[in-house]
Amino acid sequence: MPEAEPRNIVEKFFNTVGYILQAPTVWVREKIVEPNQKSYPWYHQKFRRVPTIDECYTDDVVCYYEADTQYRRDKQVDSEILSILRDRFEDCVMYEAPDHLERCTPLHKQYEEATTNWFTKYGDLGAYHNAKTCYMKQKHRLLWERRHGPVGTGMKSDLSE
């Protein structure tokens, strides 16, 4: 956001004080530091996709380890995506303060859906988990859904007609 014009003498005073305090640092940066710096690139590493845990044979330790590292990277990526959605929603709430309940509902819905999906995949696994435990969680969830219907609709009792 660009600097707003000072509305009165108090704001002008504080703006001036801030400018005086920042001026030496800004001068050093613009005259001494930036001309001497070289510009060269750094890149964001892209990893190749390897077979996931469900495509590995049970006695293939190497495949397990590669799938596990890929799982950890994917979990980090998903956590970061969730953080971004959360930041978006919170910024919206802070900006729209009095009428945030109406304005921020789509962002809120998006964030809630993302949280639910994250929890379905990664939640409740404990601190010392790996790709295999996550895969087993999915298996148990699918079995439960086969017996009792979608998650959230309650368990059916053992008495079946």
Place this chain on the structure above:
Amino acid sequence: MVVFSSLRPLLRFQTNIIKNAAISRPMSEHRVFNITPSRWQWNRFKDLLHFYLLLGIIPCTVVVTCANIFIGPATLSEIPEGYEPKYWEYYRHPVTRFIARYIFNSPQQDYEKYLAFIFMEDERRKLRKLTKEVKRKIAERNDYQAYFYRPVLAKYHRVSREAADYLETIRGD
């Protein structure tokens, strides 16, 4: 501080003047053991201060300042087509890039070394499991080891030796 401690020899001159006239006949030595409190901690403090300041803080500050001013951090950019970046080009600060390039192994090397290691360990685990199972069976059946093949048969060697002797008798040498 380094300068002042080297001027200490100059202090020795003032002690020789303060002596009484009656006992200043130098006929024998009078060596005195001056009982003073220990100056060990103070000396050690000075040593440590010199060490960490001159060999630690000042070189590090100089190196980091030069790295930030004359080289500067990198700019994030897209990977160009057909180019495989080196493993140190994935870091931003020049000091980190230096450490990653010259001091540490590449992450890919470590990863592949670990994969090889766990593969060999898994092979050993399978062998140990098999031997344990064999021992268990031997114990269960009161049995013993018997190999199911003989690696070398002497019969064919004997046959060919006999043929060679016969040929030698026909042909001579």
